[in-house]
Amino acid sequence: MAADESLVAKGEYLLHAGGCITCHTKDEEDAIPLAGGRALESPFGTFYSPNITPDVDTGIGGWSDDDFTTALWEGLNPQGDHYFPAFPFTAYTGISRDDALAIKAYLFSIDAVSRTNLEHDLPFYMSTRLAAGAWKLRYFDAGRFTPDTEQSDQWNRGAYLVRHFGHCGECHTPRGRLGVLLEDEELAGNPEFGDDETVPNITADKKHGIGRWSLSDIEYFLDIGMLPDGDFTGGAMGAVIEDNTSQLTREDRLAIATYIKSLPAKQIVL
Amino acid sequence: MQLRRTGALIGIAAMLGLSVQVAAETLAEDAKKYRVSIMTTLKGHIGAASMTVRGLVDDNGQLAGHAAGLVSGTAELNNIFQEGSAVDDSEALPSIWEQPEKFAAAMKQAQEATVAFQEAVAGGDSEAIGAAFRSMGKSCGGCHDDFREEHDH
Structure with a gap:
């Protein structure tokens, strides 16, 4: 149990390091943290961040460890669909498995919130996730961070x-x-x-x-x-x-x- | 006509030995300039105070001076947001005048935070000083978030 608690605490810390809360929480006073719904405006349309509380139906409560790391590392949801790079998997791909699973342990320790995700508001050429797939094929290299031994x-x-x-x-x-x-x-x-x-x-x-x-x-x-x-x-x-x-x-x-x-x-x- | 009457009144007041202050309507551009000056003063005190709060510069008594400057500077906040003064390159957002109650609460928070900082400095406990400085900063940032144009630094 103590090990779990320290894993959850580590995950909470890394959640802050990862900036997850800002995007995955609605930009309103008293918004429920991590239940999603924040509008992220970009030159490619408006994205709405999803619910990442452990609710099975509307959040990530049904995800396995591998589902979680695949989302972070490959930008794929458990059904194998591509995420748009508004979700920064291009950065998170460098996160170690231990650190990723600590974050998951924290997310699974918080209260589940039932909040259905909003559809993104995107121009026609972005309206299929295949566009995200083509983009990834061309511009995205998955891989964990490796330290530079020449540096401190x-x-x-x-x-x-x-x-x-x-x-x-x-x-x-x-x-x-x-x-x-x-x-x-x-x-x-x-x-x-x-x-x-x-x-x-x-x-x-x-x-x-x-x-x-x-x-x-x-x-x-x-x-x-x-x-x-x-x-x-x-x-x-x-x-x-x-x-x-x-x-x-x-x-x-x-x-x-x-x-x-x-x-x-x-x-x-x- | 108006001028002559004012002149006559000043003359009468002078004869009666009263001190006279003619309250002029401050021009928008001057109100804006004054606001920027006050904000620059606050910034200077905060930047200098932070050097001591962070432990980079010894406190030889100057911290109390910066704290006093912050208290008087934030007290002046009540007088520097003249309606219509968001001119030239002003970063003041319309929300200042559209949400006067919310804005007044934000100013009050800043004023209370600087008074608390001054008290902490007088108390001399470095941890309390650091905490008070932090909440003072929070009041600055919170107000800028809602009422100042976002800009690059």
Whole structure:
């Protein structure tokens, strides 16, 4: 039992690292966490996040361990249908089996909520999940994270958290044709993020990025949302901080900062 | 005519030895500029205070000064959101004037949070100071979330 409890606690922690709560919870005060229904607007239509509470009929209560890892790693639901990459399986594919199953253990420990998923609101060319399948065939490589032995443990922990759990690049990395992330421009900002929104460049460029931020500045920002000049962020990043990064240990936030600071400076002007 | 009457009133008041303050209608652009100045002042105090709260800079008594600045700066919030002053590159959202009760509650929360921070600083317990600083930040971010245009930093 004690082992189960520690697995559930680990899963809860990793759920925050993975940013699951923000998208899988409706953007309303008093919304039930993880019961889905949040509208995710994108240039490819509006996606509604599904219920991931353990309700058998409307949530993921009927899923096996392999169903869960296949969803995270391959972007496939238990029926074998493709998920659209609004679900960041392209990032979660790097998560280890142990970590994935810890998250599942936590999700199965919370109260089941009956809430039927909403249909996505997509343009005609996206209206079949086969489109998602074709996209994956062309642009997606599944695979677990492997540490870079030339780098420190702290850097590798940061890389694992940023690239795979936190999926920071989903918002902060610019996209090319068909929404493919431009890997050479990792975290260099996204000038076209939904409705007239831009997402900042967080590479080490001093003018356009966060090159003037210290490790401590980044760690503290991820903890309480304060920018180095004393301003406080609101909006989407405010939610990310509140739901996710502020719940992590200081060591993990420093690892994230270490990895981010190591990225080459890019000059994407937003 | 209006000017002459005002002048006459000032003259009478001066004769009676009263101090006179002519309340001018503040122009929208000046109200906006003043608001930005107050916010910049708050930002400066918070940024500087955070260096001490984070343990990066010793407190040689300056933290109390920053706390006092935050208390007086947030007290001024009541006076800086003149209706119609969302001009030029203002980031103030219409929701400020559309939801006055919600906005007033958010300002009050910020004011109470800075007073609590000042009290924590006076108390001298670093853990309490850190916690009070955190909830002060939460009040800033919460208000920005609802009432300020989202922007890149």
